[in-house]
Amino acid sequence: DTGVSQDPRHKITKRGQNVTFRCDPISEHNRLYWYRQTLGQGPEFLTYFQNEAQLEKSRLLSDRFSAERPKGSFSTLEIQRTEQGDSAMYLCASSLLGTGIFGPGTRLTVT
Amino acid sequence: EDQVTQSPEALRLQEGESSSLNCSYTVSGLRGLFWYRQDPGKGPEFLFTLYSAGEEKEKERLKATLTKKESFLHITAPKPEDSATYLCAVQASAGGTSYGKLTFGQGTILTVHP
Numbered sequence: 481d482t483g484v485s486q487d488p489r490h491k492i493t494k495r496g497q498n499v500t501f502r503c504d505p506i507s508e509h510n511r512l513y514w515y516r517q518t519l520g521q522g523p524e525f526l527t528y529f530q531n532e533a534q535l536e537k538s539r540l541l542s543d544r545f546s547a548e549r550p551k552g553s554f555s556t557l558e559i560q561r562t563e564q565g566d567s568a569m570y571l572c573a574s575s576l577l578g579t580g581i582f583g584p585g586t587r588l589t590v591t
Numbered sequence: 592e593d594q595v596t597q598s599p600e601a602l603r604l605q606e607g608e609s610s611s612l613n614c615s616y617t618v619s620g621l622r623g624l625f626w627y628r629q630d631p632g633k634g635p636e637f638l639f640t641l642y643s644a645g646e647e648k649e650k651e652r653l654k655a656t657l658t659k660k661e662s663f664l665h666i667t668a669p670k671p672e673d674s675a676t677y678l679c680a681v682q683a684s685a686g687g688t689s690y691g692k693l694t695f696g697q698g699t700i701l702t703v704h705p
Binding site for chain 1: 593618622623625627632633634636640680682691692693695696697698
């Protein structure tokens, strides 16, 4: 296992389209997090899974965003009806206890 | 609400010129303070976790320290390859249960010139 992987690495989409990102965590890690990072800012928490249960969602996460983690393994983050303000780096992190290991991120550009 | 403020926003150093980055925080019960390094277009890379005031950790030219209100990342004799954005984050304990989410500062962009 070489770490957290994310797919795709880059996504360009037109406003109004739906997009889905995938995160494969480190296999023994039961905690999985999604963050969003815009230029010049630190990552911002979006949502958290422990195994397959989604235990926390940021109040900033609009209804257009949905995340799943079936069977407690990989996770998907879907954005419906994308807007230009959704353009950002979407980061996934996994952990067993406290320290989160981040993936390389998916860069989303909404035109 | 947990808050993290990093200063300066950007720091330019000459190779070998030591300096420090600051991370000030307010949190409802600190479970851990984290430092990450982030290169352009990549995900954050874990450096250190500090758990209690007075704790220090070192890794090569980097040393992180923690007080009850702030943390410092000291860089001794930096090299150009130390150029990156350094992120500070806090993890809070809430009612004895921590989901482990991190609250990040905006980062300090470090540039080390040869």
